[in-house]
Amino acid sequence: MVAGDVKISELRQLTNSLFDGLEDQGIDSIHVAQSQYWKVYFTDAFQAETPTCVMGDVYDDLNDVRAEVDKAREDETISWHAFMHLAGLINLVAYAAENGELVKSAAMEARQ
Template structure:
């Protein structure tokens, strides 16, 4: 394995491009059928041994990210916010795979 740096600006660009693509397809929300999910804590995910599973919840993730974005941006809140953001990114991928991306309805057609 080769060590290297990943630029934050590239991650931001890639993430924004993916969300821009969803919005460009008319997707404006995610239908959440099951909010609880299994996850592996990030520290365990990078160990070579088998990780322990823990239960996560997308609504807890969303509320924590909302609170942490408004709060101080120190090392503690940053790792915690990104851990919860990963759960939200997983629900986007899950929804895309399972047809749970909701497209906006053009109200003009109904008028």
């Protein structure tokens, strides 16, 4: 186990770069064939014991992040909840990239 700090500014830069890369490739959306997915609740993810899986939903995640993004600036309790749902959406991007479900914009498709 290694203790240390991870800079928020670095996480932001890395995340922005990853999304910029997708957009540079003409990716503008994700096809969602199955909105429900398995996840480990974040409080259990960093424990030594084997965690229990729970069901998440992409659209629940998206709606909660939309509702909480502005409120999170001033309220840490909302912030953790929004990040928990954002993690589900980030997993969706990874899943979609792995399974060919990233959708290129019509303009990009026309150029190819």
